[in-house]
Amino acid sequence: MAKDKKLVSEITSMDEDFAQWYTDICKKAELIEYTSVKGCMVIRPYGYAIWENIQHILDTTFKELGHENVCMPMFIPESLLQKEKDHVEGFAPEVAWVTHGGSEKLEDRLCVRPTSETLFCEHYANIVHSYRDLPKLYNQWVSVVRWEKTTRPFLRSREFLWQEGHTIHATAEEAIEETERMLNVYADFCEKSLAMPVVKGKKTESDKFAGAVSTYAIEALMHDGKALQAGTSHYFGDGFAKAFGIEYTDKENKRVNPHQTSWGVTTRLIGAVIMTHGDNSGLVLPPAVAPIQAVIVPIAQHKEGVLDKANELLNELKAAGIRVKLDDSENSPGWKFAEYEMKGVPVRIEIGPRDIEENQCIIAVRYSGEKKTVALGDLDVYVKALLEKEIPEGMFNKAAENRANRTYTCTSLDEITKALEEKGDGFVKAMWCGDEACEDEIKEKTGVGSRCIPFEQENLSDKCICCGKPAKHMVYWGKAY
Amino acid sequence: MAKDKKLVSEITSMDEDFAQWYTDICKKAELIEYTSVKGCMVIRPYGYAIWENIQHILDTTFKELGHENVCMPMFIPESLLQKEKDHVEGFAPEVAWVTHGGSEKLEDRLCVRPTSETLFCEHYANIVHSYRDLPKLYNQWVSVVRWEKTTRPFLRSREFLWQEGHTIHATAEEAIEETERMLNVYADFCEKSLAMPVVKGKKTESDKFAGAVSTYAIEALMHDGKALQAGTSHYFGDGFAKAFGIEYTDKENKRVNPHQTSWGVTTRLIGAVIMTHGDNSGLVLPPAVAPIQAVIVPIAQHKEGVLDKANELLNELKAAGIRVKLDDSENSPGWKFAEYEMKGVPVRIEIGPRDIEENQCIIAVRYSGEKKTVALGDLDVYVKALLEKEIPEGMFNKAAENRANRTYTCTSLDEITKALEEKGDGFVKAMWCGDEACEDEIKEKTGVGSRCIPFEQENLSDKCICCGKPAKHMVYWGKAY
Numbered sequence: 001m002a003k004d005k006k007l008v009s010e011i012t013s014m015d016e017d018f019a020q021w022y023t024d025i026c027k028k029a030e031l032i033e034y035t036s037v038k039g040c041m042v043i044r045p046y047g048y049a050i051w052e053n054i055q056h057i058l059d060t061t062f063k064e065l066g067h068e069n070v071c072m073p074m075f076i077p078e079s080l081l082q083k084e085k086d087h088v089e090g091f092a093p094e095v096a097w098v099t100h101g102g103s104e105k106l107e108d109r110l111c112v113r114p115t116s117e118t119l120f121c122e123h124y125a126n127i128v129h130s131y132r133d134l135p136k137l138y139n140q141w142v143s144v145v146r147w148e149k150t151t152r153p154f155l156r157s158r159e160f161l162w163q164e165g166h167t168i169h170a171t172a173e174e175a176i177e178e179t180e181r182m183l184n185v186y187a188d189f190c191e192k193s194l195a196m197p198v199v200k201g202k203k204t205e206s207d208k209f210a211g212a213v214s215t216y217a218i219e220a221l222m223h224d225g226k227a228l229q230a231g232t233s234h235y236f237g238d239g240f241a242k243a244f245g246i247e248y249t250d251k252e253n254k255r256v257n258p259h260q261t262s263w264g265v266t267t268r269l270i271g272a273v274i275m276t277h278g279d280n281s282g283l284v285l286p287p288a289v290a291p292i293q294a295v296i297v298p299i300a301q302h303k304e305g306v307l308d309k310a311n312e313l314l315n316e317l318k319a320a321g322i323r324v325k326l327d328d329s330e331n332s333p334g335w336k337f338a339e340y341e342m343k344g345v346p347v348r349i350e351i352g353p354r355d356i357e358e359n360q361c362i363i364a365v366r367y368s369g370e371k372k373t374v375a376l377g378d379l380d381v382y383v384k385a386l387l388e389k390e391i392p393e394g395m396f397n398k399a400a401e402n403r404a405n406r407t408y409t410c411t412s413l414d415e416i417t418k419a420l421e422e423k424g425d426g427f428v429k430a431m432w433c434g435d436e437a438c439e440d441e442i443k444e445k446t447g448v449g450s451r452c453i454p455f456e457q458e459n460l461s462d463k464c465i466c467c468g469k470p471a472k473h474m475v476y477w478g479k480a481y
Numbered sequence: 482m483a484k485d486k487k488l489v490s491e492i493t494s495m496d497e498d499f500a501q502w503y504t505d506i507c508k509k510a511e512l513i514e515y516t517s518v519k520g521c522m523v524i525r526p527y528g529y530a531i532w533e534n535i536q537h538i539l540d541t542t543f544k545e546l547g548h549e550n551v552c553m554p555m556f557i558p559e560s561l562l563q564k565e566k567d568h569v570e571g572f573a574p575e576v577a578w579v580t581h582g583g584s585e586k587l588e589d590r591l592c593v594r595p596t597s598e599t600l601f602c603e604h605y606a607n608i609v610h611s612y613r614d615l616p617k618l619y620n621q622w623v624s625v626v627r628w629e630k631t632t633r634p635f636l637r638s639r640e641f642l643w644q645e646g647h648t649i650h651a652t653a654e655e656a657i658e659e660t661e662r663m664l665n666v667y668a669d670f671c672e673k674s675l676a677m678p679v680v681k682g683k684k685t686e687s688d689k690f691a692g693a694v695s696t697y698a699i700e701a702l703m704h705d706g707k708a709l710q711a712g713t714s715h716y717f718g719d720g721f722a723k724a725f726g727i728e729y730t731d732k733e734n735k736r737v738n739p740h741q742t743s744w745g746v747t748t749r750l751i752g753a754v755i756m757t758h759g760d761n762s763g764l765v766l767p768p769a770v771a772p773i774q775a776v777i778v779p780i781a782q783h784k785e786g787v788l789d790k791a792n793e794l795l796n797e798l799k800a801a802g803i804r805v806k807l808d809d810s811e812n813s814p815g816w817k818f819a820e821y822e823m824k825g826v827p828v829r830i831e832i833g834p835r836d837i838e839e840n841q842c843i844i845a846v847r848y849s850g851e852k853k854t855v856a857l858g859d860l861d862v863y864v865k866a867l868l869e870k871e872i873p874e875g876m877f878n879k880a881a882e883n884r885a886n887r888t889y890t891c892t893s894l895d896e897i898t899k900a901l902e903e904k905g906d907g908f909v910k911a912m913w914c915g916d917e918a919c920e921d922e923i924k925e926k927t928g929v930g931s932r933c934i935p936f937e938q939e940n941l942s943d944k945c946i947c948c949g950k951p952a953k954h955m956v957y958w959g960k961a962y
Contacts, residue, residue: 033607033608037560039557042550042553042554042600048552068529068530069529069533070523070524070525070526071524073521073640074555074624075521075640078519079517095583096579096580096582096591097582098578098580098593099578099581100577100578100582101578103574104628104637112519112579119523122516123514127514142624143555145555147582147585361665
């Protein structure tokens with residue numbers, strides 16, 4: 001066999017250097033490319049197609065739940081940003097400022113939106129007048145900018161893509177219900193479409209979104225034992241409404257302030273997928289968001305009938321709605337194997353002269369490395385079942401097992417330190433009194449910060465792991481991306 | 482009947498004040514809302530849904546033709562913008578400048594992209610090395626910023642949404658073919674999906690895109706006789722490739738520069754739809770992009786069986802893939818008629834007790850005002866034919882007739898002046914020598930500028946309408962948005 005043209009599998013081992021392994025995958029799987037704009041990246045076709053699949057699934061769900069898409073300006077005047085005190089304090093230090101339009105200096109500087117609460121509030125103040133105007137369930141798919149010092153592809157970049165839902169309701173109850181509903185939408189999406197287990201919970205006071213009454217989050221555990229916040233949902237109460245003068249006339253003809261929420265997920269989810277499922281051969285994609293779900297690699301493709309059969313299979317799988325590709329290029333099968341492993345294609349189908357004789361093909365499953373000989377009749381049904389059930393379930397279980405192995409139940413600070421030292425980074429479950437001083441002390445002494453107060457509480461002990469006073473919550477702690 | 486709650490039809494007459502009529506529709510049909518960000522707008526759910534339909538149709542076509550979506554940064558460093566001389570001269574005066582990130586002053590200012598040629602070029606220089614890497618057929622759906630002095634919703638705003646295709650090819654022939662192909666995609670889309678006739682042609686030298694060898698455009702004529710550039714497609718030759726050092730090794734192992742194109746349409750298309758089809762009752766939407774294609778208005782809805790029947794029709798039409806809405810709110814039928822006329826819903830279906838008795842309904846067609854009694858059996862087939870064929874064809878013919886009435890063939894400058902005075906603004910067809918001085922003089926003396934040199938040439942005379950020297954082209958002239 002001719003020498004492979006390109007050694008696609010040349011990436012750093014994840015055990016050797018996890019951060020470099022991650023960057024290697026981003027580049028070699030052709031997800032991103034760097035630019036001369038510091039902290040910003042090009043999302044390349046293969047990476048963007050993953051995002052389009054994420055968008056499609058979430059957007060469909062949002063709309064089924066009655067949400068509508070809108071588009072707000074990308075700029076926020078400084079004076080508008082300053083209307084809600086906590087919010088401006090949280091975001092002003094990390095925004096990009098537009099000071100000139102053409103050659104003219106602006107009187108009121110504009111920041112490039114780091115998030116759009118202020119713009120939605122201004123709009124709601126214009127269009128919400130009566131209880132009949134409520135609720136408004138709006139969302140937008142845009143990019144936002146936060147002037148981060150240290151950046152990494154997908155995980156933390158100065159510009160990133162996201163969706164931001166912003167809703168406004170007549171009552172606090174309705175708004176809280178929405179906040180919870182959308183967190184559940186995110187959790188279901190992560191677990192079913194991304195095959196990534198998440199913990200649902202509430203953020204501590206110190207970790208809330210700037211301006212929120214409460215912030216809910218889903219937390220995932222990456223392969224290296226670090227936690228990643230995969231989505232957030234905020235309940236604002238009527239604080240923003242008061243600051244922005246949003247009022248409506250209720251059924252009793254009284255003027256009252258409505259209640260608001262916001263919720264978002266970002267291109268960070270792509271980083272989460274890489275670090276949850278990837279391995280030393282490259283990316284491993286969950287079928288629901290994989291741009292190519294199955295690749296057909298013909299063996300000895302110049303032999304009579306091989307390409308005909310491969311094309312036949314291609315059409316069969318396409319007709320079944322599978323995103324399938326036939327690679328009939330002149331590259332060697334070995335090169336192709338490595339290439340599509342690097343790109344994380346969930347299923348590879350090999351078909352050669354001997355297979356055709358026996359009316360079969362070889363199916364290789366990316367996440368497990370398993371290879372099976374499969375009869376050609378009803379291949380579409382077989383592959384569909386793999387993509388829709390076996391692979392996502394198998395990937396989820398594998399990730400859940402990894403998380404279980406790296407989740408440590410601790411009842412003293414020493415136990416935390418010991419667990420992290422012996423078993424590596426991971427989730428720590430431990431009781432907490434609710435005092436911010438203890439939260440800080442735990443972080444200082446053990447290196448792990450609070451990730452969330454999970455909705456599913458367990459009573460590990462009656463005492464705070466730090467001060468020994470009565471415990472209020474069981475908390476997930478961890479080092480975070 | 483109770484007094485209508487809201488007089489939705491209160492808009493300025495288009496004959497009285499076309500500009501005010503336009504703005505009234507944008508607001509009353511709930512397409513946009515103003516913000517405190519000067520020159521920027523909120524695109525509201527109903528307006529954004531039109532854009533989503535435009536996106537869906539075009540994006541599907543782009544992908545069928547082999548294009549892939551990507552996402553470039555929204556910022557361009559000043560040093561990068563300056564690499565292509567003509568390009569920077571064209572755009573630098575009208576960009577927004579980011580000078581600070583957080584509290585830190587940037588060394589190299591960043592502009593918010595007014596267009597992304599420079600970023601695509603930088604990227605292509607990184608990823609194009611061999612003829613095997615060509616072509617790259619990339620596109621992105623983003624917003625761009627141009628610091629306009631005078632702004633109008635959709636037509637000219639400081640930020641607007643668009644798609645920008647950027648492709649790179651081995652040869653000039655291939656690139657020119659792509660430039661033409663995409664202009665045809667735009668023209669077909671405008672004529673078939675937006676029911677808007679367009680003239681395809683080439684821009685004169687003075688009207689080219691900054692940095693292009695040639696710019697093609699489609700030009701439409703609005704209801705008031707003003708022209709609107711609805712889409713452009715540019716051929717760059719290898720000028721950008723040379724400026725950005727993009728080279729590849731060809732089959733003969735020589736290092737050569739590739740050839741590039743770019744092409745785009747914007748949210749301006751929504752403005753074009755308003756001004757091509759709208760009337761004094763409001764918006765008139767072509768079915769292909771209408772968020773609601775048919776609305777069912779029950780008459781005497783509290784009478785037994787009316788809402789049941791209305792829901793039955795709703796389900797029948799939904800099942801046929803029609804975007805249909807049943808308005809069973811407490812507003813009066815008269816209010817509902819006016820509301821959906823304002824929103825330009827192509828088909829209204831009225832169903833009341835007497836209709837049910839006779840197994841029929843009333844169908845009102847928005848663009849023509851026609852009302853018909855239609856039997857209820859196979860209503861889905863009837864409405865589908867209306868939406869897919871009769872209405873788009875009828876709307877197109879109506880717009881084409883308006884354009885024909887306002888297209889004047891002239892052989893002297895006096896004839897132009899007279900035609901415009903007597904019949905109002907419109908397209909002027911006249912011969913031109915190709916000299917920029919004449920182009921300027923024609924504009925100065927008659928008020929109309931060159932819109933394009935149409936691909937379909939006619940020989941109106943042998944002489945330039947201005948200088949009398951031999952004519953090179955028949956040109957469409959007009960006043961433009």
